[in-house]
Amino acid sequence: xxxxEDFITSGILELYVLGHTSDEExxxxxxxxxxxxxEIAHEILEIATALEYLALKNAVEPSAKLKESALAKFSGMxxxxxxxxxxxxxxxxxGAAAGRNGAAEKTTRPAIEIPRLNPFSRIEDYTDWFGPEDxxxxxxxxxxxxxxxxxxxxxxxxxxxxxxxxxxIHHDIYERLLVLEGTxxxxxxxxxxxxxxxxxxxxxxxxxxxxxxxEGTVCKAIQQRIPA
Amino acid sequence: xILPSALNDVDNNLVNLFQxxxxxxxxxLYNKYAPAVLGVLSRMVGDKVVAEECTNDAFCTIxxxxxxxxxxxxxxxxxxxxxxxxxxACLPPEKRNQMADEIREEIDLVYAMDIRRYLQDMQKEQxxxxxxxxxVTIREAIHLIYFxxxxxxxxxxxxxxxxxxxxxxxxxxxxxxxxxxLA
Numbered sequence: 001x002x003x004x005e006d007f008i009t010s011g012i013l014e015l016y017v018l019g020h021t022s023d024e025e026x027x028x029x030x031x032x033x034x035x036x037x038x039e040i041a042h043e044i045l046e047i048a049t050a051l052e053y054l055a056l057k058n059a060v061e062p063s064a065k066l067k068e069s070a071l072a073k074f075s076g077m078x079x080x081x082x083x084x085x086x087x088x089x090x091x092x093x094x095g096a097a098a099g100r101n102g103a104a105e106k107t108t109r110p111a112i113e114i115p116r117l118n119p120f121s122r123i124e125d126y127t128d129w130f131g132p133e134d135x136x137x138x139x140x141x142x143x144x145x146x147x148x149x150x151x152x153x154x155x156x157x158x159x160x161x162x163x164x165x166x167x168x169i170h171h172d173i174y175e176r177l178l179v180l181e182g183t184x185x186x187x188x189x190x191x192x193x194x195x196x197x198x199x200x201x202x203x204x205x206x207x208x209x210x211x212x213x214x215e216g217t218v219c220k221a222i223q224q225r226i227p228a
Numbered sequence: 229x230i231l232p233s234a235l236n237d238v239d240n241n242l243v244n245l246f247q248x249x250x251x252x253x254x255x256x257l258y259n260k261y262a263p264a265v266l267g268v269l270s271r272m273v274g275d276k277v278v279a280e281e282c283t284n285d286a287f288c289t290i291x292x293x294x295x296x297x298x299x300x301x302x303x304x305x306x307x308x309x310x311x312x313x314x315x316x317a318c319l320p321p322e323k324r325n326q327m328a329d330e331i332r333e334e335i336d337l338v339y340a341m342d343i344r345r346y347l348q349d350m351q352k353e354q355x356x357x358x359x360x361x362x363x364v365t366i367r368e369a370i371h372l373i374y375f376x377x378x379x380x381x382x383x384x385x386x387x388x389x390x391x392x393x394x395x396x397x398x399x400x401x402x403x404x405x406x407x408x409x410l411a
Contacts, residue, residue: 011400014338017302019310020395045303050340052264052305059263060270066280070258070287074251077291145259 002028004036008043017047064144064165068158068225075151111150114157117176117224119200126178126222134159135181135220146223155226161218167210174226175203182219185212243304247294258287261305265312271333272316274325282319286312309337331380331395332373335402343402347374350405359405366401369394 002010007028015021016029033040062070109128115121129149137145145161160177165184179199186193186201187210195201201221203209205228213219245253262283269279269286289311297307316330336343347370351358359367368387372378380398384391 009400009403011396011403014399014403015396017306017338018334019313020392047338048303048306051309051337052303054337054340055264055268055305055309058267058271060267060276060279061263062266062280062283066284067259067262070262070284071255073284073288074254074258074291077251077288143263147255 002032004032004039007032008039013040013043014047017044017051061143064146064160064162065168067144067146068156071146071148071158072151072156072225075148075156111157112152114150114155116155116226117178117200117222119202121178121200123178123180123198123222129157130159130222135161137161137218137220141218149222155224158223158225159220160223161220162211163213163218165211165213167208169206169208170203170228171206172228174205174224174228176224176226177201177203177221180220180222182217183214184219186210187212243297243299247297249294254291257304261308262287264305265308268309268333268337269312269316272313272328272330273319273323274328275323278319278323279316282315283312286315289315326379327377329373329379329381331391331398334395335399338399339402339406344374347405351375362401365389366397369398370401373398 007013012021012025012029016025021029029040111129114129115125126149130147134147141161142163144163144165147159149157149159151157159180177195177200179195179197179201181197183194183196184201186195186203188204188207193201242253242257246257265286266276266279266283269282270276273279273282286308290308293311297304313330313334332344359370362370365387369383372383372386373380378386380394381391384394387394
């Protein structure tokens with residue numbers, strides 16, 4: 001049996017955290033853990049925390065597109081949990097809201113009823129599916145934060161909070177936004193369009209568009225993506 | 229830049245809800261950890277687009293396997309990173325950038341530092357006495373990997389040793405160089 005110091009300096013715990021230990025080495029870790037539970041647990045926690053810290057420090061922000069497709073995928077993923085089988089994102093959210101303020105009628109609006117954004121859309125048309133808490137961003141927030149309000153075969157509706165957005169071009173998807181807070185300029189073929197609260201942005205197909213959000217501000221909007 | 233904090237004990241509740249299938253909590257975990265996972269995978273595969281696909285695959289797997297996670301055994305992020313690494317390992321070789329190296333990234337991660345820069349600074353400081361006490365094999369491996377940009381796989385092949393044993397040996401050596409935490 002190794003002593004504790006030799007065991008730790010052997011680097012086996014680093015390999016263990018990375019998942020590269022053999023069954024035999026796993027057994028060694030278990031044996032040492034039973035002999036020195038506090039010391040081994042402490043070492044493992046230190047390694048895992050350091051790893052997490054470095055990974056968070058060197059994080060790479062996913063593109064808005066990637067986040068969107070991930071979040072849309074999540075909302076379609078099965079839960080397979082009897083207790084929450086029936087819940088979809090919108091119902092769950094409004095259920096929580098009802099718990100808070102007793103607005104029982106909010107629980108009856110499923111994602112499928114979210115209206116399509118159109119030039120006459122008003123922010124009030126959508127407040128059954130999101131609340132003020134969805135618009136809170138942490139101090140010093142940078143990047144893009146998305147929350148799916150509903151996902152159906154016809155469209156995906158999200159809340160987007162962003163400090164910057166990469167330019168892109170859509171060939172197979174109509175993107176529409178209704179500005180809730182902040183402002184942004186959308187540049188399409190050298191023309192600049194400015195948008196404020198309550199404005200609808202309708203991104204045309206096949207045209208490159210850049211979005212400029214004033215430095216130090218967060219633009220928040222309802223975003224809908226509708227397959228063309 | 230404000231650094232997001234590591235998941236702490238207060239967040240155990242989140243883990244619990246995640247395991248019970250709470251998608252809203254999962255979205256929060258995604259927003260918090262996807263950038264960290266993407267960073268690791270980008271450095272491992274050397275291509276941001278491939279790493280992005282891989283990150284989303286990983287988060288689908290993480291959801292599907294959420295009940296297998298054992299909070300008593302390891303931290304959530306440790307478990308997530310293992311799944312992400314597995315997704316990266318399944319990539320066909322032509323999708324990776326040959327300059328990227330999974331093992332180098334892993335070793336940076338467990339020691340929470342840029343080992344290449346650390347060793348190069350040390351070498352500048354110590355000159356000829358750098359790594360003098362180490363055995364010849366590992367000295368050559370350090371030279372190839374951290375001073376000549378060989379990948380772990382490339383160095384292992386050149387030196388004719390299995391890559392797994394080179395990884396183990398390197399982790400141990402760096403640990404000794406950095407000094408044991410008990411010392």
